[in-house]
Amino acid sequence: MHVKCVITDNDEVGIRPNETYLVLANEIGGSSNLSFSENDVRNYITRTLRCADDNADFKKMMNYFVRMKEINPNFFYAIDVDDANKFRSALWVDVRCRASYEYYGDVVSFDTTYRRNMHSLPFASFVGVNYHGKSTLLGCALLGSEEIPSFEWVFM
Known part of the structure; x- marks a missing residue:
């Protein structure tokens, strides 16, 4: 076999x-x-x-990030690609998440338990807790793998 x-x-x-x-x-x-x-x-x-640079979903994601940045310059995103320009990881934070971080960023949880998507890429969320004890989203990442370099890239 x-x-x-x-x-x-x-x-x-x-x-x-x-x-x-x-x-x-x-x-x-x-x-x-x-x-x-x-x-x-x-x-x-x-x-x-699944990480070919001709991946239509990757292109759609990039177009979305560019559009969001044009709409609001405070939208943040970063994409990690390899030497062949193939997707490795992505990180993004919208304006509402940035504002939430300013208020509720004292303690941040990083959670990678959400992993079901059509590309089997681990999804990670940065979550804080607001003054009412409710979870609030602070940012998101899509990891290229569950290997250490993917996690190191997100935290750099």
């Missing part, structure tokens, strides 16, 4: 990475016999299969 072919074929027909990982583990008698983790499968899919 050629692992990369199985991962690629399963991704093309819409089989989720966790299910692909389970299939691979079952084929060889358990996950302890695999030399990679479920996160490695997700990262492979993200890095190799």
Whole structure:
């Protein structure tokens, strides 16, 4: 069994990475016999299969960010791309989030538990707590993978 072919074929027909990982583990008698983790499968899919620079969704996201910046110069975004100009990560903060940070930025939570999107890219939110004890959004990021460099880029 050629692992990369199985991962690629399963991704093309819409089989989720966790299910692909389970299939691979079952084929060889358990996950302890695999030399990679479920996160490695997700990262492979993200890095190799879904981060092409001709990705229509990436272009739409960039167009949206440019439009928002034209509407309000205080809108902030940053995009990380590799040497081949392929998407790695994105960070954005709208005007309302910036204002909320000024008032409620004493304690900031960074949460990456939201991870279900069509590209299997981890979504991260920066959240604070307002004076009424309610969560308030302070910013968002779309990570290219769950590897350390993606997290380091967001916090630089």
